[in-house]
Amino acid sequence: MLLEFNTPSSLILSQFQQIVGAEHVIVDPDKRHDYGHDETEDYNFLPDVVLKPSTAQQISDIMKLCNQHQIAVTPRGGGTGLSGGALPVKNGVVISTERFNRILEIDELNLQATVEPGVVTYTFQEAVRAKGLFYPPDPSSRGSCFLGGNLAENAGGPKAVKYGVTRDYVLNLEVVLPTGEIIWTGANVLKNSTGYNLTQLMCGSEGTLGIITKIVFKLRAYPQKEVLLLVPFVTNEEACRAIAAIFVAGVSPSGLEYFEREAAIKTKKYLEETMNTSVGTDFPENMDAYLLIELDGNNEEQLMQDAEKVMAVVEQFQVGEVLFAETATQKDELWKVRRNISPAVNAYSLTKSEDVVVPRGNLPKLIVGIKEIGVKYGFNSVCYGHAGDGNLHINIMKEALADAYWHKEVNEGIAEIFTLVVRLGGTLSGEHGIGIAKRPYMPIAMAEANLQLMRGIKRAFDPNGILNPEKIF
Secondary structure (H helix, E strand, O other), X not given: OOOOOOOOOOHHHHHHHHHHOHHHEEOOHHHHHOOOOOOOOOOOOOOOEEEOOOOHHHXXXXXXXXXXXXXXXXXXXXXXXXXXXXXXXXXXXEEEOOXXXXXXEEEOOOOEEEEOOOOEHHHHHHHHHOXXXXXXXXXOOOOOOEHHHHHHHOXXXXXXXXXXXXXXXXXXXXXXXXXXOEEEOOOOOOOOOOOOOHHHHHOOOOOOOOEEEEEEEEOEEOOOEEEEEEEXXXXXXXXXXXXXXXXXXXXXXXXXXXXXXXXXXXXXXXXHHOOOOOOOOOOOOXXXXXXXXXXXXXXXHHHXXXXXXXXXXXXXXXXXXXXXXXXXXXXXXXXXXXXXXXXXXXXXXXXXXXXEEOOHHHHHHHXXXXXXXXXXXXXXXXXXXXXXXXXXXXXXXXXXXXXXXHHOHHHHXXXXXXXXXXXXXXXXXXXXOOOOOOHHHHHHHXXXXXXXXXXXXXXXXXXXXXXXXXXXX
16 A cells, blocks of 8 residues: 655655755645646646656665655656646656756767657757757657657657657667666667567556666658648548558558648637737638648659659549648648647647547548547547547547536547447557556456456566556556
């Protein structure tokens, strides 16, 4: 049983101060409040204390102390999560990784980089790009999310359809275990068949198995050219049908994003009114959905041939006039709309944000089913996402729904959506993780044998159950 730790005058608190320095021990309630929430609905859990270490040894000392006294510990990155994966549901200690913010090395010879988990994703991308290198994973929150959080949730983003997700770029990790040991999970090599793959096990483990203190990423050469198309469709189902057809035609987009017209309209208004950013692109009323299709590479002739293939495919569907983004300004504007859909929808209404994934050929059935379930349960949803991966973000809006209805009937509707997803060959999350938001629905996607194996792995790493408790299962 985890200790009720809520007395800032305790001997344990003074030991924390000795480990990290008094200035890096936060007990002020207002400051602690900032570490009790993320971007998941309106959840908030006040930690008893927030610690800001800067070395693996400091985290090791903290974990040994907390393990000895069975105090709950929640590791935290940039606070941009959408499943409550880094919320201190048992209060206790939050370990913020914000001081782990250094890019330690960019190895141009071996196409690798060693970084700390508190580096902002976009900062890292720009640092390697300055050397002609490419780190593709780019979640929409890349301007504020941390690399450690990306790894804990196995984040993807628009480039994942061609280049893969975070786990595809991780070679090795320095990790502090819940019992305080510091280990490296693998080696800085491209091939490794030496025992169980602990590196990959950590990816997507949502901070429940260990606290990452260093990451070794592999890199790619940066593609020099890109083409961007915005294709409007008469219906959502038509847009989703076109997605699989593009891949069948032999085209591999570097980005294939789907969004509803309502998402575009809300985001355009949000950018213009909240961020004082004008959006010149029109989203006509007679078009219900859009695909944003990016092609990249180094051969301009090949890119244009692929663009022509895409045009030939989409013309087989009910489409409007295709916008070919000819300037960098147009491209930036279209991507700005796509990347700001989530904050725009959340600014409009409290939402429950789900990120289901199905085989992309089943997206048409999924989008139709989601809308039918919304009608059945009386809620509106705004859908968008990385459709090239079959990964659909469903933002269910509270709007004027009563609190009791929001917490009961709407959750029943979500369970129906998840059941549909699994029936279509999919699963509950493509990149947001399970956290606390999806935890009740895990039996829909996983057999009890699967869950018992996961619980066993958790116990092996964390015998006292102190690290990020009550997440996933």
